[in-house]
């Protein structure tokens with residue numbers, strides 16, 4: 001378990017050990033400790049664990065809520081901000097969070113539930129270039145994303161780090177969850193040898209989504225996470241599918257492929273520069289929007305707002321994001337340099353818009 005320690009300082013290490021042991025005995029987890037598979041020792045394991053949650057939308061937010069209440073320290077990664085259409089199913093957020101970065105709004109909510117819980121925030125896009133660094137130091141990664149490109153990056157990053165991860169997704173009234181062990185075989189690419197093409201499958205924007213289906217798959221994913229962190233053996237690899245509308249819950253066996261580029265050949269295609277996880281412009285499917293992620297990392301938002309002000313309409317500047325309207329498009333810019341450009345679905349045009357107004 002990756003407890004944070006001051007390097008080489010035995011006294012600090014001892015104090016950290018004491019803190020973890022004390023965290024394992026907190027009264028708030030008494031009913032969870034009563035469950036035989038948890039107990040005091042299991043609760044101490046959970047208190048020492050660190051989980052990376054990628055995406056704090058419907059599924060990721062629900063899993064974060066469940067794991068935080070269980071006493072597990074979290075790192076919260078999300079690239080987006082809260083919108084009014086999120087509130088129907090993204091249960092960590094309320095009206096006061098509109099236009100706030102989801103990762104930060106999630107942290108505030110979880111800290112209000114448990115002020116002692118270790119929580120870290122990364123307002124960022126997970127991609128080929130940063131996934132391994134983001135994952136390092138964690139015992140488990142939970143997929144709360146809404147797209148297969150990101151899931152393949154998580155898959156290959158988890159394989160590279162030798163840590164388990166849990167897949168989770170919901171759309172319409174159905175969804176699926178699956179745990180992938182630290183040994184990494186089979187992996188997501190064994191299940192989907194070729195990532196589905198963007199635009200080839202339903203999304204929450206095109207097919208809608210019902211919150212109970214989200215809650216069901218998030219519950220399955222959180223339970224898999226608890227089992228893994230408590231050291232329980234993984235069952236034979238299988239995707240747990242949920243069709244909540246049809247009341248059908250098939251469990252589909254997944255076999256490791258002998259020629260899998262990720263887990264058999266170790267090529268980790270999603271982590272390669274210019275690979276599928278490294279797109280500069282990402283069409284956000286069904287949202288009529290494109291995310292542009294420039295190569296450089298940081299942006300002075302206050303200076304940008306000042307620069308834009310005379311030329312176009314700056315609608316919002318709240319310390320985390322700057323939003324402006326220009327050329328018929330609404331552009332939301334984050335401090336890490338990313339922009340989500342609303343009103344188009346063409347990556348090239350989006351890059352041009354970014355270069356013209358923000359600068360590449």
Ligand SMILES: [Zn+2]
Pocket residue numbers: 185186187188189190191256257260261262263264
């Ligand atoms: Zn594989």
